[in-house]
Amino acid sequence: MARSLGRIVSGFRCFGSLPFGNPPLKTQCSGVLFRTTSERTLVHVLPKIFPRKPRDFSLPNSSWGKEMMELYNHYNRLSKEATEGQEDHGEEWTRLPSYNRTLKYATGGAYLSKIIQSKARLFTRNIRDPGAAFEYVLFFRQDKLKCVCIFQAGHLLEGPPGHVHGGAIATMIDTVTGTHASLLSAPVMTANLNVNYRSPIPLGSTVLIESILDKEDGRKMYISCRVTSTDGSKLHTEATALFLSISVSNLLRR
Amino acid sequence: MARSLGRIVSGFRCFGSLPFGNPPLKTQCSGVLFRTTSERTLVHVLPKIFPRKPRDFSLPNSSWGKEMMELYNHYNRLSKEATEGQEDHGEEWTRLPSYNRTLKYATGGAYLSKIIQSKARLFTRNIRDPGAAFEYVLFFRQDKLKCVCIFQAGHLLEGPPGHVHGGAIATMIDTVTGTHASLLSAPVMTANLNVNYRSPIPLGSTVLIESILDKEDGRKMYISCRVTSTDGSKLHTEATALFLSISVSNLLRR
Numbered sequence: 001m002a003r004s005l006g007r008i009v010s011g012f013r014c015f016g017s018l019p020f021g022n023p024p025l026k027t028q029c030s031g032v033l034f035r036t037t038s039e040r041t042l043v044h045v046l047p048k049i050f051p052r053k054p055r056d057f058s059l060p061n062s063s064w065g066k067e068m069m070e071l072y073n074h075y076n077r078l079s080k081e082a083t084e085g086q087e088d089h090g091e092e093w094t095r096l097p098s099y100n101r102t103l104k105y106a107t108g109g110a111y112l113s114k115i116i117q118s119k120a121r122l123f124t125r126n127i128r129d130p131g132a133a134f135e136y137v138l139f140f141r142q143d144k145l146k147c148v149c150i151f152q153a154g155h156l157l158e159g160p161p162g163h164v165h166g167g168a169i170a171t172m173i174d175t176v177t178g179t180h181a182s183l184l185s186a187p188v189m190t191a192n193l194n195v196n197y198r199s200p201i202p203l204g205s206t207v208l209i210e211s212i213l214d215k216e217d218g219r220k221m222y223i224s225c226r227v228t229s230t231d232g233s234k235l236h237t238e239a240t241a242l243f244l245s246i247s248v249s250n251l252l253r254r
Numbered sequence: 255m256a257r258s259l260g261r262i263v264s265g266f267r268c269f270g271s272l273p274f275g276n277p278p279l280k281t282q283c284s285g286v287l288f289r290t291t292s293e294r295t296l297v298h299v300l301p302k303i304f305p306r307k308p309r310d311f312s313l314p315n316s317s318w319g320k321e322m323m324e325l326y327n328h329y330n331r332l333s334k335e336a337t338e339g340q341e342d343h344g345e346e347w348t349r350l351p352s353y354n355r356t357l358k359y360a361t362g363g364a365y366l367s368k369i370i371q372s373k374a375r376l377f378t379r380n381i382r383d384p385g386a387a388f389e390y391v392l393f394f395r396q397d398k399l400k401c402v403c404i405f406q407a408g409h410l411l412e413g414p415p416g417h418v419h420g421g422a423i424a425t426m427i428d429t430v431t432g433t434h435a436s437l438l439s440a441p442v443m444t445a446n447l448n449v450n451y452r453s454p455i456p457l458g459s460t461v462l463i464e465s466i467l468d469k470e471d472g473r474k475m476y477i478s479c480r481v482t483s484t485d486g487s488k489l490h491t492e493a494t495a496l497f498l499s500i501s502v503s504n505l506l507r508r
Contacts, residue, residue: 119409120457123419126387126410155373156380165377166444167425174421190420194448203374
C-alpha cells in the first residue's frame, strides 16, 4: 500500500515532504501549489517553516558498507553521465530522493496547521539513527520500465534470530514497486502483494531489489520484483504486486 | 518470514528473548538450556545478566486508546476465567507476552558474548516510545485453531498521507500468522504471504487481526487472516500465508 500521491503533490518536493515522487527538477520553488478539485491556493509561507533542504535519506552516510557504496556509486555514475549527456550507456538511471515526512492533507491552506503539527513519519524512514533500520536508495530507468533499490538491513529489523523480518522485506518490496507504479501513473494504491520467501536475509547484509513492469491494463499495473544478493547469484525473495490508479480525493476525504 | 524458534528456545522465555513463543508457564527458571544437535549446556549465569522481568510489550500502556483497552479487557477476562477455571465460555483464550529481543545464536555457551552484545531488536518492537509505532497484543485459543490480535497503529507507521503503510500491515499479518503457525508447529518459516488490500487504515486507529488455520499438509500450514475494524463491520485487508516447518539448525548455521 505504498500509495503515492506523487503527481498530485509534486509541487511539495521542494521542502521534502514526499515519500515517493517524481525525480527532483532543477528548479527552485518559493511557494507551493495546493491542488484540490475546486481551488488552487498558492502558499508562500511554507518554505519559511519547513527547511529548504530537508534531509535526503537516500544519500550515503557513515553506516553504509562497502557493497552499498559500490552499488550506489555505480548507479550514481550512470545517472550523472546521463544527466550531463556525456555518455549514453543505453541505461539512463535517476536517483530518487527520500524524505521522512508526507503532507497529511494536501487539500488546501486550511490544513496547514495539521501539516505542521503532524508527528507522522514515513514508516521506512522513522528511525534517524544511521544504519539501524532501513538504509536504501532507489534508482529508476528513464524509460520507467525498471526500478532498482540497494537495501542494507539494520539491526532493528530482526525477525528470526540474526535475520531480517519477513514484514520488513515485504515493506521494502511494497516501497520499491509502489514507487515504480507511482512513476508510471500516480496516484496509485496497492491492491495486492504476493511475496514468496526463498532464502532468509542476514541482518546487516546488503541486497538488490529489482522491480519490472509486467503489464498495464487500464487502471491496473502489474509489477514483479526480485530480491537478490548484490551480485545477483542468490535469490532471497520474489514477489508480484498489483496497483490501481485511484482518485486521490477519495483517500484524502477519509 | 516471522519464523519462530519457539519450541527450540522455549527455555529462554524466562528472560524475555523470544519474540514468538509458547505461552508462559508458571515456573521460574534459574538456568537456561541451550539445545544443539550435539550438546546440551546448562547456563546459570544468564539470569544475572538479563533482567528476570523484561518489559512485556503486550501489556497496556498510557497510549492505548479506548477501543484497544476494551478489546484487551474482553479477551483478558476470557483468558483469566479460563485459567482460573471459573467459567467455560467455549472459547479459552491465552494472552501471548511479547519482548523486543531474540537470542541471535542459540547454539551454545560459546555464543554468549554475541547474545549479550547484540543490538538486534525485533522489528515490531524496535521503538520503545509508547504509541508511536506498533501497539499490539495477541491472544490465542487453547485449541490453537485461532489467533486474534488487537493492533493500534502509531504515527510512525505512515505510508499514504494519514494512513498506515502497506508494509506495516503486511508486517502485522506476518507476525500474527507466523505466531499462530509457531504455536502449531515451531519452528516454522514463512514461504508465502499473499495480501489483498481492500480499504486503507487511518493512522491512530485500532483494528482487529484474526488468524485461522485452514489446512495442515505434512510440513505445510495454510493460514488465512483478516484485518477489520474492531466491530468487524469494515474489512481493511485479507491475506493467506503458507508456513513450512524447518530444521532450525539450517537457519542458525547460516
